[in-house]
Amino acid sequence: MMNRKIKKVAVLGSGIMGSRIACHFANIGVEVLLLDIVPKEPNEKEAAKGLTLESPAVRNRIVNDALAFAVKSNPSPVYSKSVLNNIRTGNFDDNMKDIATCDWVIEVVVENLKIKQSVYEKVEQFRKPGTLISSNTSGIPIHLMAEGRSEDFQKHFCGTHFFNPPRYLRLLEIIPTPHTDKSVVDFLMHYGDKFLGKTTVLCKDTPAFIANRVGVYSIMALLHLVQKMDLTVEEVDKFTGPALGRPKSATFRTTDVVGLDTMINVANGLRENAPDDEQKDVFVLPDYVQKMQENKWLGDKTGQGFYKKTKDKSGKTEILALDLKTLEYRPQEKVKSATLEATKPIENLAQRMKVYAQGKDKAGEFFRVSFSGLFEYVSNRIPEISDELYRIDDAMRAGFGWELGPFEVWDALGVKEGVEMMKANGKQPAAWVSEMLDAGHQSFYQIENGNKRYYDIASKSYKAIPGQDAFIILDNIRASKTVWKNAGTTITDLGDGILNLEFHTKMNTIGGEVLSGINKAIDLAEKDYRGLVIGNDGANFSAGANVGMIFMMAVEQEWDEVNMAIKLFQNTSMRIRHSAIPVVVAPHNLTLGGGCEFSMHADHVQLYAETYMGLVEFGVGLIPGGGGTKEMALRASDEYHAEQIEQNVLKEKFLTVATAKVSTSAVEAYELGYLLKDKYAITMNRSRLIADAKAKALELANAGYTPPAPRKDIKVLGKYGLGMVYAGANSMRSANYISEYDQKISQKLGYVMCGGDLSAPTLVTEQYLLDLEREAFLSLCGEKKTLERIQSILTKGKPLRN
Template sequence: MNRIIKKVAVLGSGVMGSRIACHFANIGVQVLLLDIVPRELTADEEKKGLTLENPAVRNRIVNSSLQAAVASNPSPLYRKADAAKIKTGNFDDNLKDIASCDWTIEVVVERLDIKQSLYEKVEKVRKPGTLITSNTSGIPIHMLSEGRSDDFKKHFCGTHFFNPPRYLKLLEIIPTPDTDPAIVDFLMHYGDLYLGKTTVLAKDTPAFIANRVGVFAIMDVLQVMQQLGLTVEEVDKLTGPVIGHAKSATFRTSDVVGLDTLINVANGLAQGLPNDEAKAAFMLPDFLKKMGENKWLGDKTGQGFYKKVKGEGGKSEIQALDLQTLEYKPGQRVKFATLEATKPIEKLGDRFKVLAAGKDKAGEFYRKMFAGLFAYVTNRVPEITDSLYKIDDALRAGFGWEMGPFETWDALGVPKGLELIQTEGKQAAGWVQEMLDAGNTSFYKVNEQGVKQFYDFESKSYQPIPGVENFIILDNLRASGKVLWKNAGASVIDLGDGILNVEFHSKMNTLGTDVIQGLLKGVDMAEQGYRGLVVGNDAPNFSAGANLGLVYMYALDQEFDEINMMIAQFQNAMMRMRYSSIPVIGVPHGLALGGGCELNLHADKVVASAETYMGLVEFGVGLIPAGGGTKEMTLRTAAKYEEGEPEFNLIRNTFMTISTAKVSASAAEAYDLGFLRRGDEIVVNSNRAIAAAKEAALELADAGYTQPTQKTNIKVHGQGALGMFMTGVYAMKEGRYISDHDVKIANKLAYVMCGGDLSQPTEVSEQYLLDLEREAFLSLTGERKTLERIQSILTTGKPLRN
């Protein structure tokens, strides 16, 4: 369907509505955000002599909501300036303006009568053929469009975003029997490509897919917890990162989201699912009822399952709720033998067998939890979806699980999962046993072409997951034998069509010796018969930077020759990558810090995920960027001198970016900071990034890529600029904004960026600047205060200002 979305109307500016509006603004769409007109003046408005007819009063609700959203942390916007794409108004004065909108999204209060009343007004002004959708999560979609025209019904369906819309990737698309299938196809595609979502087609059943299964999982955990006598803290330890869930786990997440939300959804499911075999799981336990009555709803009311209190000496401490007495008690250290056994196991999927085999209470908890969840999801196919992969997609994208229920079951083993279900007295759907009886031993498999397939219970065969042809999943290629070379820290993988990929798999993807070796190997291999190289991975973060622990160890032992050699090797690897005979594409996502940022600065082109947090952060540990970062930022700044802006202003801005260790809050902001440049791309859906990078490499190769030569004409300003920087740094010190050690680091950074103590502006080479930055880095590793800063980051994860 050839449909272009230029302008979107969002009706309702609450927490969800304002943030949905912000996310459309993120991708460049103009937004009309509307809400109700206030019925009475505030005290402040009365003092100003305003009336209910004043425009500022009439738009107070919508403007206040948008301002609160823009000011919130984490920000719903890629750039604060994108808020300018959102025009506000109210239902009385501006509803007529939706005639110019291509898509209207309703996000008002969850009451059928209010929504239907609004739709009646919308239909009078909406342009026929435009999209109309609802973000409801608790009202059947088909009921919302009752009484509307055929054109309205044809273009209407549910589009259920998850909060916060910028960060949670799930978008459930819920059609009605009247929805035009072409509209559904369009929304599935638009959500994926433009909004960066995992779009999941759901049936119009209570709570759809993610909330139906996710809330069951939470409520079932509450039951198992009571059976085993576990505490709030113990359950959060058992249901956090060890099983691939968020660090906030079960109860901390509930506090953040709000217990009223959990209670309302659970109550709605308990009432709306008379035929659900596990409907008893949605009945609220007594402690949850009492917490709701007491308004202990989590962060929004100051207490929930956890409460922050002032301890001895006025220091804040977190107390946990004792569910037996409903009293808050000091935090307790949680330790289980089963969890200790999983500590050496890096790969998530390998932990589940160990967890389920545990001999302590933790093992018993996991056996009961897995049994309940596995049985439940089998019985939801085909009730809430015809395809099991959609349940996994929804839980990963909506609840932040690293692995969905069926993926987890595969890792544990399907026969073992069935055994747990039977042992716990649960009942799995019959199609699972039929699948095993037919010799199919897993819910998923990867074929020889590296395409992931799922077991389709209707056809009783494996089918490719729709849409994966647009993605390159490195795990799938690995499973199909596409790894050409590997060591402990990196792999070289064949992406096909003459393009290789270097993948990091060190801890936090730090850039140590193994990773550098893998990078050089990838360049060497690509130059021998391939067309290009991509540097990307599927980990949560691209790279947290260089191996700081190794630098610290060498510095403590005063092994400065080793540090010098390590930095020289990193610099040489960056230059080898930059000046190879094949195009190299960087694919940053998540954290791309320090050396991770420097690597992308040296790529021919960057294809960044929208959620990329990029920065040269070395200053925070008492160092300067020395993997080519200072050199490259100086080079990029010099390249702008001919554009007319005063040269000292440009170099000063770059100096401030590095010396304040600025990190972009998005890939869009990385452009503003100079980490990305014209010609680099941003991909909103991170699942598409490596495929897009492969295409970019092929485009450069097809265009006749020519090996570039190192630059020898980088203009630096010498003493003139150095004096400016040192004066500014001194003023900052006198104003007590920075410490003596900050002064020392800043002056060394300035020295490098100015090309040293040159008497006049001079053109220098890249190698000249590389030598200067390496020398400055090396000298700083001999400083005690730098070592203290490094130690603080390594031991506490927090920067030290000394």
Template sequence: MSKRKIEKVAVLGSGVMGSRIACHFANIGVQVLLLDIVPRELNDKEKSAGMDMENPKVRNRIVNDSLQAALKSNPSPIYDKKFASRIETGNFDDDMKRIGEVDWIIEVVVERLDIKKQVFENVEKHRKEGTLITSNTSGIPIHLMSEGRSEDFQNHFCGTHFFNPPRYLRLMEIIPGPKTDEKVIDFLMEYGSRFLGKETVLCKDTPAFIANRVGVYSIMEIFHLVKELGLSVEDIDKLTGPVIGHAKSATFRTADVVGLDTLVHVANGVKDNCKDDERNAVFAIPDYVQKMVDNKWLGSKSDQGFYKKVKGEGGKSDILSLNLETLEYGEQKKTTFPTLEMTKAESNLAKRLPMLYGGQDKAGEFYRKSFNGLFSYVSFRIPEITDELYKIDAGLRAGFGWKMGPFEKWDAIGVKKVMKNMEEAGLKVNSWVKEMLDSGKESFYKIEKGTKYFYDIPSKTYKEVPTLEGQIFLDNITEEGIIWKNSGVTIKDLGDGIINVEFHTKMNTIGGDVLEGLNKAVDLAEAEYKGMVVSNTGDNFSAGANVGMIFMMAAEQEYDELEFAIRSFQNTMMRMRYSSIPVVAAPHQMALGGGCELCLHADKVIAHAELYMGLVEFGVGVIPGGGGTKEFAMRAGDAMHDGDIRINTFRNRFLTVGQAKVSTSAYEAFDLGYLREGIDEVVVNRDDQLAYAKQAALLLAQKGYTKPIKRKDVKVLGKEALGIVYVGANSMKSGHYISEHDQLISEKLGFVMAGGDLSEITEVSEDYLLGLERRAFVELCQERKTLERLQSMVQKGKVLRN
């Protein structure tokens, strides 16, 4: 990567995308100048305040309102509210000259070529030479936008297509123009990945680029198939959601979220501009979709689309679904297919897909038709939209949230098997696929010695899938890298003396098998290695302890066994903390309850920026019992000073646990005390996380890691803190803010964090606090209301307030 640095960015256009792109640059520490047009006239509020059109508040009203709307939106586009101070606002008339100060200008105005060209003409007057200039267009050809611009402009111009919402969707398509400098492309590919945390995919300048071309094809094909096979909206969303590795929103709910008008716009664009596309007819808008657009049933933005939320009896909300024959809304019907029932027990997607494809019912028929259509389509997109098949897979995974891209799915089902089925169905496939099979190569990908390779069509050989230098992927470590495994854990060798502990239980919950694996990893690392990392490739790092197991023991009143299970959890956490090797945790997405406690006991945490971390045990009627309460008491004690601040420190830590606060990002986890300033770190690109975690473990080992000594000097406040807890819990109960059971849990939590009923500030040991924590946990499990909460979580997955 060249020495180009990005310290300041200008974003032109503050609509939904512009304001959120600005927020994501602010997320990573970049200064942002966000500009938009000056309003044409005063609004009523401005008139009544006696303002005129020259007032700066009026002139910046559009940009400021857009930014505020973005900051208030949910999910939030910003990691931490205080990062918004990195964004300055202004308008095109007064502030365009300031773009001369920035390193990168990103245009995000409306999707009209004439308006974009006008903006670029204005940009050219103020932009300094060498400044990057890119467009976030999702459909306008890149080469048309830079026509007539200076040589320097064209050399530094290309498309950078972010997907919405930019903070959460990882895809950034990079589309060079005819004169874009190669160095500019290389820089943006690496910057997008390293700094913005994106999956950067280099695209050709073809309609809808890569992800939308294939993703919208897939949706449109299903829009036609639903009628052909006589399936319902609910049927399709059941068949095309998590069961095939797609988002929960599946097909029709995704269409509602994206907006039917947006989907139709992209489909029409492809239909009009890709006359040679062999499946052009699939992009034709079905009658029922056109009627919905005419009726303005556009989805979430118009409060009705394929689904509609209504108030039912007693003010309860119901979600109705659309009957595609009558276009009337009705109650959703429960959907079941024998094929889905048969595959329920198979958690591995790669093993589940061939079972779905081979189904002998209507579901199986649907999968064969939709998969065959998709596979045929992507085979013909090479070399039209890209020369390398892995880019199509990367685009669909990062832009549409698919767990596996089309070629990866095809591999999982079996390339030969699918080809045979396609031939029988009379479906054409691009000739290069047959050539590949005829040459004895039976898959699009292969993994060898920790490296993933893809089939390269021009050279007819396998080539390495490009990654950034140093990145490590657990999925690429095959059998020879596995040191030990049981039903819930695999321990892999990362090289250089570092091992990795990977969970693969349901939602990566922590039960006996995971605890066994963690202990085994410490044994192995202490005997033969330098350190260990705890990370995995699941959707979530860990949803916590196995609540079903706790509920079963509590319901059957096996309190001795329960006490033993809690002690085992605590002992495992302490074993990790006090082992003779460094332990680094690398959490991502949800790290709740026991998953959070594991991180609290690591020597260092390398967190992914998207981290939802918290001690949430209160919701199931208990307190953190795997060392989490002890850890928060300890952290409170370490942060205490004399006088009032001492109590405030205790109160803040107590409320974080007592209110089951969960961070909305890794940065917020520092504010809540789950992560430690100066020790724990944040990584924006998930693909970099494991390599950084391994490096952190190695550095700790190389510095001369010494086994820590158990703490016996934890400062606790005793009665001084207990008084505050009891008075606070009582007043919250009296004010009807919490239930009687909440009050009891609060008092138990306070008792442990205060170190018990001590008459003065005392120094106690970690073991003493763990004993209090364990006892409180088991006592709460003996309460009927805790059992009701546990049962609700196990059976319905819902927190019960009782």
């Protein structure tokens, strides 16, 4: 593979997808040129300012408005506003020549073959040979677009189908044409995975590729099933949500967000372009969906779809559901299901599927009927849309947020059992499934030496899934590599002298068993290994300390126990920092409270790009008590320079904790001061996180790791800082921004960060600050209002502002 580097990308078309694809390349530090058409004439505002069609502000209005709209959208397409410096805007007439300096040109204009071909004509004039060129189409056959282009263009041309929103949805489908050079395909598969953080799936040039072909079949089949089984909108969303390992927004809520019209377009396209699909009748819209289309009930964009937001008599927001029979909106009904209740306590999703499939009520029946159809459909799509079954599972997980792909669900039930279920529901698997079972192969996947292998239909044998050697998947190695475990943690040998400690408590909260697990892992690593990674494969790294445990002890007034628990937490954070071996923490997604404190004490933080990190204890009436408050004071001290006003530095750190700021990305976690400049690195692809963290621990060990000495030189401002904190809290209170109790917690936090009421700025030790932190935490645990706040979080999941 030639040594290709992507320094600059041109994105042609700045609509919803184009602007967001541009933002995601900017997120990873690539220079982006975003172009769109020139408007036909100045608008009223521009004309009033005396601008003409020659003015740059007019010529670039479409692209600049589109980018501004994208950046304001929620969730944000950028890691931080600072990455927008990587994007330059322009238009097709004046700036197409600038694509000569780009390494990759991505076309994202409207889904119209003629328009796309006219854009490629312009591209061909200015593009330098060897530059990658790709289209983000989802509806037009890729080979048609490259017709009539030069040989060099065709060799470097490919479909690259991002899913919306590109920052958050992990799927990138790569669709070569017969002329695409193999090295281009290999490069895009690797680049998408490693640099863009995507699950890259190689697709054939078939209608709707893989994810939309299976996903839209699945939704359309469900729309028909709703009528057959007489299901309500609420029932379907309850049956197809988290219980099934699918997003909370399930089916109808997701359709409202994406837009019913989008789904109808793909379904209509499939009906026209896949005439040989044995299920083509499924792509015909049921009458109630046609009615919704006529009424323009397309979801959020038109204010109503399967759900409608209204206000009740008292002005409270209420979300109504659509009655699919009468097409009238009505209050939502609670869904009760014995099957779903039975699946609730089962954490392991594969085991949950078995229970779901055996359900005796509507939910169980729904599962059997819908999955029988889905299994038949995906088995028939091989080799049409993919030669390998794992690509279908990858596409559904990454594009539709399913935790298990269709073949993985089938494996969970047992392939043989799945076939029996299908036959009972009048469905038949493809012939290759029966041949596989007849040959004695019982499953679609196997784990061998920590690697997942898939059943390859052509060779009738199991093969390694390519690219897995770059990943360490704890689920695959736990069985053979566990060194030690307790109720809340497992210590695994990652090889090369590096251990991994994972939490598996509810929401990965940190209680006694997690603290003892970390200490045990450090003991083992110091004795017989070279380094430690603290990372896990859970949905979130950690939601913070187990406040339920603190609440119980505080209610019972067991103050010695609370004191011991805080001390153990602090000591564990300090042990992470001062142990004889390097400790790398690998956070992802929610990393709150104690999870953030452990990260702040690590030798290195290897974090996933989507990490939402923060010290949030203030919300439950406490201050960070696991070393977080001490650490913020220490970091403020390190930033005090002669030319700076020290109080301003302190104020910034104080406010980050007092407002419980949580980062919206890894980049922002650094900007908020939770990460230190040379002590962190970002992993784009979540599947690579543990492997990257292990590599970093090894690098530190190989460099001759020595632990940092405990600090004795932390400058605290004493009364000089406290004056500012108290005055600030006072004015916030008078302006009614915070409650009286918030003011009290602010003062406690300020007291610790200022090192107490010392008469002058003083140098203190880490232990001095830890003792103050523990004392303040302990005293807040004894306050009725703190206990009320904790209780509100535990019982209602909502913060209380008392």
